[in-house]
Amino acid sequence: MEAVLWYVLTSTRGGANRIRILKALDERPRNANKLSENLDLDYKTVRHHLDVLADNDIVVDSGDDYGAVYLPSDRVRNYWDTVEEIMEAAE
Amino acid sequence: MVGWIDVARVAVALNMALLVVLVAVWGRNYVQIRSKHTLGLLLFGVFLFGENAFALYFYLLDPLLADWFSTAVPDPAWQAMVVLHVLETVGLAVLAWVTWD
Numbered sequence: 001m002e003a004v005l006w007y008v009l010t011s012t013r014g015g016a017n018r019i020r021i022l023k024a025l026d027e028r029p030r031n032a033n034k035l036s037e038n039l040d041l042d043y044k045t046v047r048h049h050l051d052v053l054a055d056n057d058i059v060v061d062s063g064d065d066y067g068a069v070y071l072p073s074d075r076v077r078n079y080w081d082t083v084e085e086i087m088e089a090a091e
Numbered sequence: 092m093v094g095w096i097d098v099a100r101v102a103v104a105l106n107m108a109l110l111v112v113l114v115a116v117w118g119r120n121y122v123q124i125r126s127k128h129t130l131g132l133l134l135f136g137v138f139l140f141g142e143n144a145f146a147l148y149f150y151l152l153d154p155l156l157a158d159w160f161s162t163a164v165p166d167p168a169w170q171a172m173v174v175l176h177v178l179e180t181v182g183l184a185v186l187a188w189v190t191w192d
Contacts, residue, residue, distance in 0.1 A: 006128045012192050013116050016123050052192055089126040 001079050008056050009086050017041060018049050019090050022072065022083065025059060029071035095169030096150060096161050102176035103147045109183040110140040116190055146176075 009015050009022070020039055024030065032050060036043040050070055053059040058076050061068040076083060114136040121129040149156045 006126075007189075010120060010124045010126055010129050011117060011132050012120075012190050014192055015120055019124075086124070086126070090124045 001075065002082050004056050005058070005076070005079060005082050005086060008052065008058065009083075010089070014045075014049055014052065016090065017045070018053060019087060021046065021049050022053065022058065022076075023087060025070050026072055026083075029062070029069045031067050031069050033067075035070075094161070095166055095173055096164075098173050099169065099176050100147065100150050102173065102180045103143050103150065105180050106143040106176070106183055107140060107147065109180070109187050110136050110143065112187050113183070113190055114140060 009019050012018075017039070021035055024035060024038060030038070032043060032046050035041070035050075036046045039046070041049075050059065050061075054061065054070075057073050059070045060073045061070050063069075072080075072083075114133065117129060117133040117136055121133050150160050151157055
């Protein structure tokens with residue numbers, strides 16, 4: 001999981017924005033629309049990042065409809081010290 | 092007439108192009124995220140680019156070696172070299188594909 005977190009969040013083209021998304025979801029679970037507004041990112045871009053994060057079991061969604069709210073997964077909670085280390089490096 | 096050396100040259104040039112993409116992504120990320128991980132990948136990309144640049148130089152420009160490689164090396168030896176270069180191209184293409192996300 002540490003290796004996945006480092007790669008997906010720091011070593012890919014969309015990594016920096018995925019860090020912002022994960023940070024926002026840690027503060028408060030939200031849907032793609034809200035993330036797009038709050039982070040000033042294109043809705044489609046946010047959807048893509050959420051798909052990548054969900055595919056790697058970093059976030060989970062509350063349901064499968066369009067208004068689904070996303071939050072950090074239980075698995076990523078167990079590695080939150082790594083996430084914090086990444087967020088600090090990105091500041 | 093396209094010889095095995097030309098296939099090797101193209102594969103090495105493709106490796107260099109893929110590594111330019113990877114180094115650009117990792118370099119930009121390193122500016123934003125100064126972590127050991129981003130720096131490590133950046134250095135890895137730079138050195139692998141160097142390896143391929145040397146290979147292309149030997150195959151194409153070096154006054155002594157380029158001539159020797161294109162005239163004096165038998166096909167079976169080139170076929171073996173091409174396998175190495177092409178496998179590296181496929182590996183780098185996969186890495187670029189996951190990194191471009």
